[in-house]
Amino acid sequence: MPSLSVHAGGLELSNPILLAAGILGTTGASLCRAAKAGAGGVVTKSLGSLPREGHPGPTIVQVECGLLNAMGLPNPSYKDFQDEIDKARACGVPVIASIFGSFAAEFSQIARSLKADAFELNLSCPHAEKYGSELGRYPDLVESVTGAVKASSNVPVWVKLTPNTADIVELGLAAQRGGADGVVAINTLKAMAIDIETGYPILGNRFGGLSGPAIKPVAVRCVYELASRLEIPVIGVGGIAAWEDAIEMIMAGATAVQVGTALQRGYGVFEEITTGIARYLERKSLTLEELRGLAGRRGS
Amino acid sequence: MKPINCVIEGVRSEAPLIRTFRLEKNLDPAPGQYVMIWIRGVDEVPMSFSGPDTITVQSVGEATSALFGLGAGSTVGLRGPLGNGFVLQGKRILLIGGGVGTAPLAFLGEQAKEAGCEVASLLGFRSKDDLIFQDRFESLGETIITTDDGSLGIHGRAAAGLKELNLYDWDQIYLCGPEMMMWDIISRTREHAQKTQACINRYFKCAAGICGSCCLDPDGIRVCVEGPVIMADRLLESEFGRYRRGPTGGKGPCRG
Numbered sequence: 001m002p003s004l005s006v007h008a009g010g011l012e013l014s015n016p017i018l019l020a021a022g023i024l025g026t027t028g029a030s031l032c033r034a035a036k037a038g039a040g041g042v043v044t045k046s047l048g049s050l051p052r053e054g055h056p057g058p059t060i061v062q063v064e065c066g067l068l069n070a071m072g073l074p075n076p077s078y079k080d081f082q083d084e085i086d087k088a089r090a091c092g093v094p095v096i097a098s099i100f101g102s103f104a105a106e107f108s109q110i111a112r113s114l115k116a117d118a119f120e121l122n123l124s125c126p127h128a129e130k131y132g133s134e135l136g137r138y139p140d141l142v143e144s145v146t147g148a149v150k151a152s153s154n155v156p157v158w159v160k161l162t163p164n165t166a167d168i169v170e171l172g173l174a175a176q177r178g179g180a181d182g183v184v185a186i187n188t189l190k191a192m193a194i195d196i197e198t199g200y201p202i203l204g205n206r207f208g209g210l211s212g213p214a215i216k217p218v219a220v221r222c223v224y225e226l227a228s229r230l231e232i233p234v235i236g237v238g239g240i241a242a243w244e245d246a247i248e249m250i251m252a253g254a255t256a257v258q259v260g261t262a263l264q265r266g267y268g269v270f271e272e273i274t275t276g277i278a279r280y281l282e283r284k285s286l287t288l289e290e291l292r293g294l295a296g297r298r299g300s
Numbered sequence: 301m302k303p304i305n306c307v308i309e310g311v312r313s314e315a316p317l318i319r320t321f322r323l324e325k326n327l328d329p330a331p332g333q334y335v336m337i338w339i340r341g342v343d344e345v346p347m348s349f350s351g352p353d354t355i356t357v358q359s360v361g362e363a364t365s366a367l368f369g370l371g372a373g374s375t376v377g378l379r380g381p382l383g384n385g386f387v388l389q390g391k392r393i394l395l396i397g398g399g400v401g402t403a404p405l406a407f408l409g410e411q412a413k414e415a416g417c418e419v420a421s422l423l424g425f426r427s428k429d430d431l432i433f434q435d436r437f438e439s440l441g442e443t444i445i446t447t448d449d450g451s452l453g454i455h456g457r458a459a460a461g462l463k464e465l466n467l468y469d470w471d472q473i474y475l476c477g478p479e480m481m482m483w484d485i486i487s488r489t490r491e492h493a494q495k496t497q498a499c500i501n502r503y504f505k506c507a508a509g510i511c512g513s514c515c516l517d518p519d520g521i522r523v524c525v526e527g528p529v530i531m532a533d534r535l536l537e538s539e540f541g542r543y544r545r546g547p548t549g550g551k552g553p554c555r556g
Contacts, residue, residue: 026512026549029520045512045549053547057344058336058377060506062301071511076550195377197305200340202377263510 002281004040004274006288008256009182009233010156011094011118015040015274016288017246020237020260021098021120021160022046022071028087034263035091038270042088043258046098046122047078047114048131049106055127056204061193066212066239067261068191070127070205073100078110085116096120096158102130104141104148111153118155121145123171124162124187126209133162133187139174146178156181158235163215163222164190172226172234184235184258185222189215212261215239220252227253228296241269243276253293303338303377310372314432317359318400319368326353327381331408332476332499332529335380336507342366346504346524348476349381350403351410356432358400382507383528386497388412390471395421395437396485398458398477399430404499405476406436413440420444422465424458424481427451459484467492475499475532479554483541486532496532500540503547513549516540 004015018041024030025045034042054074061068075081078099088095097116100123101107111119123142125132135141142159149157159175161168163186172183188209193202201207219238226234236254240246241262249257262269281287307324314320327335329349337355338344343363350356359365370376386408393412395405402423409419419440425431428451437443444461445453454460458481467473467489475482476499486493502514502523509525516523517539521530535541543551 023510024512024515024520024522026545027515027517027520029517030512030515030522031520033520051548051550054505056342057505058303058338058379059344059511060508061303062508067508069506069511071505074505074513074548076548080550193302195303195305195340197375198340202303202338204343261510264508266509 001278002287004278004288006256008235009118009158011041013040013094013256016250016256017270017273018235018256018258019043019263020258021122023260023263025098028084031084031088031095032091033267034270035088035093037267038274039093040256041094041096043096043098043120044081044085044088045075046073046100046125047075047081047110048073048100049077049110051075051077051080058202058204061202061208063193063210065214066210067264068193068203068208068210069188070203070208072205073125073128073131078114082114085114089117094118098122098160100125100131102135104145107145108148108152111149116155118158118181119149119153120158120160120184121149122160124160126162126164126188126190127205127207133164133190136162136171137165139170142171142174143178146175146180150179158182158184160184160187162187163218168222169225169229172230176230176232180232182233182235182255183226183230184237185226186215186219186238189218211239213239213241216245220248223249223254224252224295227293243273243280246273246277247280247291250288250291251294253296255292301379303336303379305375306378308370308372308374308376314356315430318356318432320350320354320356321367323353323355323378325378327378328352329381330385331404331411332385333381333383334528335378335382337367338377338379339363339366339370340377344377346507348404348499349407351407356400356403379507383525386474386499386529388415388417389495391416392418392469392471394465394467394470394473395419396458396473396475397421398424398481399426400432401477401499402433402437405474406433408474409437409440420465420470422446422458422461424448424461424477457481457484459488462488471495472497479541479544483554486535487541490536493533493536494531497529498532498535499529500527500535503545513545
């Protein structure tokens with residue numbers, strides 16, 4: 001079998017398929033289960049400085065082409081989460097702590113206090129007031145938050161970018177200037193659904209983020225643009241449900257790929273995707289490195 | 301799926317804080333399965349079925365008190381039926397329930413009796429005023445009742461009724477109620493854990509197996525999709541009866 005190991009944004013991964021933030025990342029046990037099911041790394045639920053209960057329900061709506069969610073960053077705060085990270089780290093894959101805040105010092109305080117293999121800065125959640133994309137759509141804030149976390153942490157720092165912007169490359173370049181070791185693209189697309197029986201917005205928060213198959217072409221385009229302009233690695237995420245999707249994302253330029261919504265089918269997706277990639281590489285006599293960014297080298 | 305619109309056809313008071321809502325739609329649930337009920341403009345919460353087209357609800361918070369404000373003719377949104385319900389095993393079954401947790405057991409017992417099973421029940425309530433579904437259980441077979449205050453039946457919690465039963469007589473045991481009442485039963489009847497199906501409760505947000513808020517330590521069982529009915533032997537060495545996570549994901553004490 002061809003090797004699937006990659007060096008991605010400062011981490012050595014046994015394979016490039018990671019569990020995305022916000023999916024089954026609330027407990028050490030569920031993160032560990034993803035690791036044992038074959039994930040090359042796992043990202044925790046986003047952690048802030050104070051406990052948050054999140055938005056009222058409904059927190060998800062299944063739509064024709066994907067999933068809408070507005071969980072609202074529920075978390076027990078970073079102060080009550082080290083134990084879960086430690087449990088997950090005992091399961092043999094890198095654990096990336098997703099963190100959020102509303103200003104640079106809040107991010108760096110969390111990064112100083114938590115022990116993880118890397119940090120992923122949530123500058124892209126589209127449905128939490130004062131957090132996520134409310135900062136992450138401004139390149140200068142992306143740069144200053146990234147710089148602050150880099151200065152207070154000695155592990156790799158990834159920046160998760162929002163697609164709810166005119167030019168995601170501007171945001172990626174800002175993360176790079178701030179010293180990021182990698183960017184993660186994309187978070188969900190801001191979206192809503194309305195109950196036509198009554199006119200009520202279905203999500204408790206009215207607005208949420210769209211994930212799943214509907215956003216994969218958007219994610220592929222974002223990864224392609226970022227990979228062609230940035231020096232740092234791009235981790236692709238958005239609508240990856242099968243090995244073919246992962247191959248497409250790697251061809252767009254992704255060094256690693258995260259899987260989220262597809263976990264609705266269960267933990268088996270990791271093994272399905274990694275096995276599919278290995279067979280593909282074997283059939284094509286290609287390495288992951290040769291595959292990465294192939295679309296960009298095919299010219300325009 | 302998106303929530304489907306459903307008319308509440310009738311509401312019946314069972315006890316001071318417990319009501320049964322009859323739904324216009326029969327979603328063909330298995331006993332032990334649940335439905336996410338969207339009380340529009342308020343919240344979406346999981347509810348167990350007490351019959352093919354009924355849910356029985358105890359008023360405990362904002363969402364349930366909003367639901368109690370809805371009468372016949374009002375509408376709610378529904379997602380379900382969801383999760384894994386009870387599986388009927390054997391010919392002689394024992395139901396052990398506490399409080400409003402007796403609701404899915406009444407539903408299960410009726411299906412079991414229909415299928416030709418012998419059914420007995422051990423039911424615990426706080427006091428005689430909190431008793432629900434006495435007639436439904438008594439028409440299934442032998443029914444032992446306990447009350448915490450001794451106002452009816454055996455004085456004590458449900459486990460106090462265990463001495464009236466020989467658990468080896470029963471092919472399968474079905475359990476649902478407040479967590480500490482269930483833990484009390486499971487921990488006293490360890491040798492029967494492999495034939496005990498427990499319908500448990502955790503904090504559900506997505507009810508789709510992806511957000512992680514209901515995962516049970518130490519194996520990370522996603523209760524919303526792999527449960528809510530779980531074999532008791534998997535609970536014995538778990539967080540069940542020891543702690544539970546709340547809406548933030550932080551650990552807190554178990555109730556009841």
